[in-house]
Amino acid sequence: LRGLRVVAIPLPANATQRLPGAIIIGVRKGGTRALLEMLNLHPDVEVAKAEVHFFNRDENYRHGLSWYRSQMPVSLPGQLTMEKTPGYFASPQAPGRVRDMDPSIRLLLIVRDPAERLVSDYTQVLYNRRQRNKPYPPLEELLLNHGRIDTSYKALQRSLYHLHLGHWLAHFPQAQIHVVDGDALIQDPFPELLRVERFLGLPPRISSSNFYFNSTKGFYCLLSGGRDKCLDESKGRPHAPIRRSALRTLCRFLAEPNRIFFSMVGRSFAWC
Numbered sequence: 369l370r371g372l373r374v375v376a377i378p379l380p381a382n383a384t385q386r387l388p389g390a391i392i393i394g395v396r397k398g399g400t401r402a403l404l405e406m407l408n409l410h411p412d413v414e415v416a417k418a419e420v421h422f423f424n425r426d427e428n429y430r431h432g433l434s435w436y437r438s439q440m441p442v443s444l445p446g447q448l449t450m451e452k453t454p455g456y457f458a459s460p461q462a463p464g465r466v467r468d469m470d471p472s473i474r475l476l477l478i479v480r481d482p483a484e485r486l487v488s489d490y491t492q493v494l495y496n497r498r499q500r501n502k503p504y505p506p507l508e509e510l511l512l513n514h515g516r517i518d519t520s521y522k523a524l525q526r527s528l529y530h531l532h533l534g535h536w537l538a539h540f541p542q543a544q545i546h547v548v549d550g551d552a553l554i555q556d557p558f559p560e561l562l563r564v565e566r567f568l569g570l571p572p573r574i575s576s577s578n579f580y581f582n583s584t585k586g587f588y589c590l591l592s593g594g595r596d597k598c599l600d601e602s603k604g605r606p607h608a609p610i611r612r613s614a615l616r617t618l619c620r621f622l623a624e625p626n627r628i629f630f631s632m633v634g635r636s637f638a639w640c
């Protein structure tokens with residue numbers, strides 16, 4: 369690198385770190401990273417690259433809003449700052465804390481078939497354990513207890529969307545929470561993003577030419593400024609197997625929670 373001069377480009381005087389105007393609150397494994405990266409294509413959006421875990425973790429919340437702000441990207445006036453922390457959705461403290469910060473904040477909730485979400489959630493923990501050479505029981509062992517759904521299994525609890533949404537609706541009007549269909553975002557990101565732009569009051573700047581289907585990855589990847597970006601390999605990897613009978617039991621169990629969720633959001637999804 370000798371001879372190479374590093375030139376620091378000065379930021380405009382009005383560029384600063386701002387609290388978010390919108391947050392992706394969940395769901396874990398719902399496509400939260402894809403949604404954030406896709407919204408980041410918009411010139412009026414600046415996003416926090418890492419999950420912040422401010423409202424759901426006491427040890428972070430204790431640092432206060434100045435700490436939270438320091439986790440945000442630099443933005444210009446008129447730009448929208450966003451962060452995503454999927455752990456917020458199922459955190460009972462998060463909704464009240466978010467409202468205390470900004471009662472008019474806009475919230476994005478990306479959902480996905482909760483049975484598939486659960487398997488994805490299990491798969492993520494399994495991979496993490498494997499990396500540390502730690503054993504992890506088969507999914508059925510965690511999910512079932514004497515053939516019935518074990519409701520103490522955390523990944524199952526995270527798939528009970530109606531319970532968590534209930535906490536958010538106690539603090540925010542429904543109109544402030546936009547639900548994104550995570551399965552539709554996988555199939556064709558553009559129409560879902562158009563709806564999100566509208567919800568966020570952003571001029572439509574993301575276009576279908578920002579996406580191309582990468583057949584090796586099996587997912588859409590992003591194109592921006594001549595650069596090509598796919599999400600990392602932890603997104604869209606093969607799921608751990610689940611026995612057909614266990615999946616049937618899970619789907620039967622989720623039917624009622626799903627029905628309640630559909631009536632809460634006023635629309636239905638083609639889930640199991």
Ligand code: A3P
Nearest residue numbers: 397398399400401402488587588599603604605
């Ligand atoms: P799977 O790995 O189970 O397929 P999150 O970012 O909230 O953890 O969500 C991960 C999920 O995002 C992945 O789950 C994948 O299905 C989904 N996803 C949506 N759009 C994607 C894209 N364009 N590339 C990769 N994964 C995407």
